[in-house]
Amino acid sequence: MNIKNYINGKFEDPIHGAYIDNYNPSRGEIYGQTPNSSKEDVEKAYKSAAKAFPSWSNTTLDERSKILSKIADLILEKLEVLAAAESKDNGKPISLAKQIDIPRAASNFQFFANAITQFSSESHESVGLNAVNFTLRQPLGVVGCISPWNLPLYLFTWKIAPAIASGNCVVAKPSEITPMTAYLLGEICNEAGLPKGILNIVHGLGTSTGQAIVEHPNIKAISFTGGTKTGAHIARVAAPMFKKLSLELGGKNPNIIFADCDYDKMLATTIRSSFANQGQICLCGSRIFVEEKIYEKFKNDFIKKVAELKVGNPSEETTNIGAMVSKEHLEKVKRYIDIAEQENGKILFGGNKVEVRGSENGYYLQPTIIEVSDNNCRLNQEEIFGPVVTVMSFKTDEEVLQLANDVKYGLSATLWTNNLSRTMQFSKQLQTGIVWVNTWMLRDLRTTFGGAKESGVGREGGFEALRFFTEPKNICIEYE
Ligand SMILES: NC(=O)C1=CN([C@@H]2O[C@H](COP(=O)(O)OP(=O)(O)OC[C@H]3O[C@@H](n4cnc5c(N)ncnc54)[C@H](O)[C@@H]3O)[C@@H](O)[C@H]2O)C=CC1
Ligand SMILES: O=C(O)/C=C/C=C(\O)C(=O)O
Numbered sequence: 001m002n003i004k005n006y007i008n009g010k011f012e013d014p015i016h017g018a019y020i021d022n023y024n025p026s027r028g029e030i031y032g033q034t035p036n037s038s039k040e041d042v043e044k045a046y047k048s049a050a051k052a053f054p055s056w057s058n059t060t061l062d063e064r065s066k067i068l069s070k071i072a073d074l075i076l077e078k079l080e081v082l083a084a085a086e087s088k089d090n091g092k093p094i095s096l097a098k099q100i101d102i103p104r105a106a107s108n109f110q111f112f113a114n115a116i117t118q119f120s121s122e123s124h125e126s127v128g129l130n131a132v133n134f135t136l137r138q139p140l141g142v143v144g145c146i147s148p149w150n151l152p153l154y155l156f157t158w159k160i161a162p163a164i165a166s167g168n169c170v171v172a173k174p175s176e177i178t179p180m181t182a183y184l185l186g187e188i189c190n191e192a193g194l195p196k197g198i199l200n201i202v203h204g205l206g207t208s209t210g211q212a213i214v215e216h217p218n219i220k221a222i223s224f225t226g227g228t229k230t231g232a233h234i235a236r237v238a239a240p241m242f243k244k245l246s247l248e249l250g251g252k253n254p255n256i257i258f259a260d261c262d263y264d265k266m267l268a269t270t271i272r273s274s275f276a277n278q279g280q281i282c283l284c285g286s287r288i289f290v291e292e293k294i295y296e297k298f299k300n301d302f303i304k305k306v307a308e309l310k311v312g313n314p315s316e317e318t319t320n321i322g323a324m325v326s327k328e329h330l331e332k333v334k335r336y337i338d339i340a341e342q343e344n345g346k347i348l349f350g351g352n353k354v355e356v357r358g359s360e361n362g363y364y365l366q367p368t369i370i371e372v373s374d375n376n377c378r379l380n381q382e383e384i385f386g387p388v389v390t391v392m393s394f395k396t397d398e399e400v401l402q403l404a405n406d407v408k409y410g411l412s413a414t415l416w417t418n419n420l421s422r423t424m425q426f427s428k429q430l431q432t433g434i435v436w437v438n439t440w441m442l443r444d445l446r447t448t449f450g451g452a453k454e455s456g457v458g459r460e461g462g463f464e465a466l467r468f469f470t471e472p473k474n475i476c477i478e479y480e
Pocket of ligand 2: 148150151158225226280281282283
């Protein structure tokens with residue numbers, strides 16, 4: 001199936017007719033073509049958005065909210081089709097696409113449909129000065145949303161929904177590796193009655209299409225999720241233009257396990273936090289630190305459970321681990337596994353590619369557990385972004401806190417303990433944007449979401465996202 005750009009409510013070929021191949025990773029086959037849009041396509045999308053802005057920014061909150069809710073309803077109505085498309089495009093298990101990715105895309109629209117009707121700005125009475133100040137929160141204009149391949153529709157809509165709810169018009173680019181559900185979203189927006197030009201979707205490579213969005217002089221803000229290296233590049237291009245930036249980048253998240261935790265819940269959750277979506281979630285707990293007292297037991301139980309995971313074709317409901325997103329990414333992750341030996345790492349489970357019957361050319365990898373003894377190894381310092389975790393033991397609270405923080409990333413941390421005092425100490429001292437205690441990836445969309453250190457700049461989620469997509473203007477009135 002060939003994909004087109006979505007500009008001004010219409011589906012269009014790219015101006016220069018350039019396309020790139022779209023792969024089905026579960027079979028290692030090309031199954032369609034995606035536009036590789038040029039600067040001229042981005043300009044066309046920008047003009048369409050700029051034309052729509054005066055009317056959309058003056059549309060009542062009630063009307064905007066109704067349209068966003070309608071988009072949410074249609075996503076849920078088409079859940080089966082969208083989930084199948086996501087699974088085929090990305091390689092993720094169909095069960096995950098049905099239970100997590102597509103419902104969350106609908107929730108993103110429904111959440112911001114509601115949130116915009118509750119969003120308010122501040123006022124300050126300047127007592128004794130006969131003056132009152134109030135803050136207007138106005139939409140920025142045309143904004144850019146650039147998303148990655150790991151949670152395609154989930155993260156694309158996480159940006160677009162707050163951007164349009166707050167009255168902006170959007171030029172958006174999904175990852176060129178997983179463009180399909182973004183393409184289908186264009187059809188849904190038309191069906192929901194979203195006026196033309198409010199959302200424009202241009203497909204293509206990051207270095208051409210993405211770069212043209214970031215460089216565009218009149219695109220006022222960029223909301224980006226992806227790799228830290230790309231985020232740093234975007235910051236270098238956008239900062240001298242004084243664009244607003246929200247950068248949600250990589251992670252190397254610690255999963256800290258104390259002996260006093262609820263062991264069975266911890267074990268089941270650790271399987272998910274290690275290997276969900278083939279480990280291709282920036283929040284995965286890729287560095288597992290286990291208190292020495294339960295280290296041997298944990299290793300044995302963890303290996304046993306991981307061995308039960310079924311690596312298989314993502315279209316099968318019983319598959320736990322689907323295909324890696326691309327051949328290049330599979331090779332990158334495999335290279336990390338291969339350096340284990342040089343780093344005195346011991347592969348406790350996995351480590352190999354998997355040949356799935358009937359899909360022999362697909363990009364499959366075993367879930368992999370590597371025991372390490374030094375947190376300074378590359379396996380513990382670099383984002384692998386695959387089904388690979390390291391395990392290491394610790395003795396004291398102080399030791400593991402130091403290990404957890406001794407990394408350039410600071411996205412999330414998971415802590416397993418039933419000790420309240422420890423919970424509070426770690427919550428305060430972990431250098432991350434998110435701390436989960438006795439759970440993982442429990443998401444309340446009102447909460448702030450984002451990372452510290454090299455995991456990003458800014459926060460998404462709830463009113464933070466609406467603040468990002470609006471410019472505050474203070475009005476000061478003096479009266480007699
Ligand atoms: N934090 C996260 O959630 C993610 C982290 N990653 C990490 O990044 C590594 C590289 O993966 P990639 O797919 O190459 O991610 P990437 O960061 O290059 O891609 C993310 C998005 O940015 C776009 N992009 C790339 N270069 C751009 C540029 N110069 N200007 C504007 N947009 C640009 C891409 O087309 C895509 O839409 C992965 O191995 C993984 O470690 C990848 C995806 C998501
Ligand atoms: O907002 C969420 O629930 C999850 C976000 C996950 C990412 O940003 C990621 O994996 O890239």
